[in-house]
Amino acid sequence: MHYTKLVLMIVSLGIVIGIVAGIKMGQGMSNIYMTLYSLPFMTYVLKPQVIVTAALISMSVAVLGTLYAVRSAARLPPAQAMRPEPPAIYHSTLVEKLGLQHWFSQPSRMILRHIERRPLKSLLTTLGISMACGTMMTGGFQEGAINHMVEVQFGMSRTGDLTVIYTEPTSARSLYSLQSLQGVEHAEAFRYVPVNLRFEHRSYRTAVSGIPPRGELMRLLDANLTIIDVPEHGVILTDYLAELLQIRPGDMLTLEVLEGQRPTVQVPVVGTAKEYLGVSAYMQRSSLNRLLKEGEAITGAWLSVDDRYQKEVYAELKGMPRIAGVVEQKSAIRAFYDTIAESVLFFTFISTLLGGSIAFGVIYNSMRIALSERNRELASLRVLGFQRGEVAYILLGELALLTLVAIPLGLLLGYGLCAFMAFQFDTDLYRIPLVLGINVYAFAALVVIASSIISAIMIWRNLAHLDMVAVLKTKE
Numbered sequence: 001m002h003y004t005k006l007v008l009m010i011v012s013l014g015i016v017i018g019i020v021a022g023i024k025m026g027q028g029m030s031n032i033y034m035t036l037y038s039l040p041f042m043t044y045v046l047k048p049q050v051i052v053t054a055a056l057i058s059m060s061v062a063v064l065g066t067l068y069a070v071r072s073a074a075r076l077p078p079a080q081a082m083r084p085e086p087p088a089i090y091h092s093t094l095v096e097k098l099g100l101q102h103w104f105s106q107p108s109r110m111i112l113r114h115i116e117r118r119p120l121k122s123l124l125t126t127l128g129i130s131m132a133c134g135t136m137m138t139g140g141f142q143e144g145a146i147n148h149m150v151e152v153q154f155g156m157s158r159t160g161d162l163t164v165i166y167t168e169p170t171s172a173r174s175l176y177s178l179q180s181l182q183g184v185e186h187a188e189a190f191r192y193v194p195v196n197l198r199f200e201h202r203s204y205r206t207a208v209s210g211i212p213p214r215g216e217l218m219r220l221l222d223a224n225l226t227i228i229d230v231p232e233h234g235v236i237l238t239d240y241l242a243e244l245l246q247i248r249p250g251d252m253l254t255l256e257v258l259e260g261q262r263p264t265v266q267v268p269v270v271g272t273a274k275e276y277l278g279v280s281a282y283m284q285r286s287s288l289n290r291l292l293k294e295g296e297a298i299t300g301a302w303l304s305v306d307d308r309y310q311k312e313v314y315a316e317l318k319g320m321p322r323i324a325g326v327v328e329q330k331s332a333i334r335a336f337y338d339t340i341a342e343s344v345l346f347f348t349f350i351s352t353l354l355g356g357s358i359a360f361g362v363i364y365n366s367m368r369i370a371l372s373e374r375n376r377e378l379a380s381l382r383v384l385g386f387q388r389g390e391v392a393y394i395l396l397g398e399l400a401l402l403t404l405v406a407i408p409l410g411l412l413l414g415y416g417l418c419a420f421m422a423f424q425f426d427t428d429l430y431r432i433p434l435v436l437g438i439n440v441y442a443f444a445a446l447v448v449i450a451s452s453i454i455s456a457i458m459i460w461r462n463l464a465h466l467d468m469v470a471v472l473k474t475k476e
Helices: 002-037 048-074 106-117 119-157 174-179 239-245 285-291 307-318 329-373 375-383 388-424 438-463 468-473
Strands: 162-171 184-199 202-211 235-238 252-257 264-273 281-284 297-305 323-328
Touching (some): 106 119, 119 329, 119 438, 162 174, 162 307, 174 297, 184 285, 202 239, 235 252, 239 264, 297 307, 375 388, 388 438
Antiparallel strands (some): 162 297, 252 264
């Protein structure tokens, strides 16, 4: 009861600090969502059951850990508790059973024996460090994934500088007036038709885009980011849309057109394309117009413009009749980054803070506990002639070995967490790819290593104060 109350006092203080910090972070997330989704207001509400659940989980884990730690001492008879603690019983390690002990020094064999003597403690320490490493990977993953999304969507697929959108479908001859503007290097027209796609009992409302078959400013990419040629007959769906409709290449897709004469036609699905933003379907522009029994109608155009004339072209296009809007790609990319940068940076900061705190807390507490448990043993080794560095190697080497084992396990765990997040982020608005650069792995590993080094430096100072006199006075 004494140690349980002591731990609950510490946990209660942590709960109070956590609630205050959680409210502040929740309010910050509300402001981010207001900016991200252009909401007029968003009131942050913290439900009492959330606080109760968090407090109960924290207290339960603390009590279980306390009872596990003190149960062996609490069960001792008082008379036996007054005697000095008997020396620990060690057995041959796996290394020694395999006959490999000659490859290890005596201090190294002591490290291996102590790890095998306390397998559960070693396992929990390794698991805690690996969880910290995996948590830190989730923050860096988002930043790299978003950069990859922008590179694929705007750097490889849609490479035009300006997108011109007409107020209504217009003759393809209007493209000549766009090409005649000074600074316009290339122009490609597209046809945009709102439709309701239907396959069996599933349906989805989106649009079919009619694009040039071998365009330079609009390219469809497959899962390997290889350019797809749009066939003359048939429709290509984005992979996410094909998954929603559960349709495969070769199946017949029903298109219910939602403008003009609203015809209903069927076309075969000839393939899927990889896109991270939006949900759409693609056909050759001439095939789409022929399917709708229209002439060479277009809805807009992509323009490649010389950087020196981009502002002049943009201003001239805004003043033209029958043009509903002009989208500048650089501005669209900048707005995309501005919209999500705050939320991504916030999440990255929280993940890094949590991961670093967990890593340092687990490693430092493990070292402090090991020092407390083996204080007498380490002091005895100093009396027997071991140098301070050798004693430090025995104590810190154990945590170093567990950390080295935990890092690759944590990187694997982090990959799984990132994969789960990428799966959960699959929406109609955007899909986040599972892209993990070497910098994500390196940062997570370096934070764990840095936490270990800082903890070791702090413990190193305590090794100078081992009570060797008390060991010499002990009878045994």
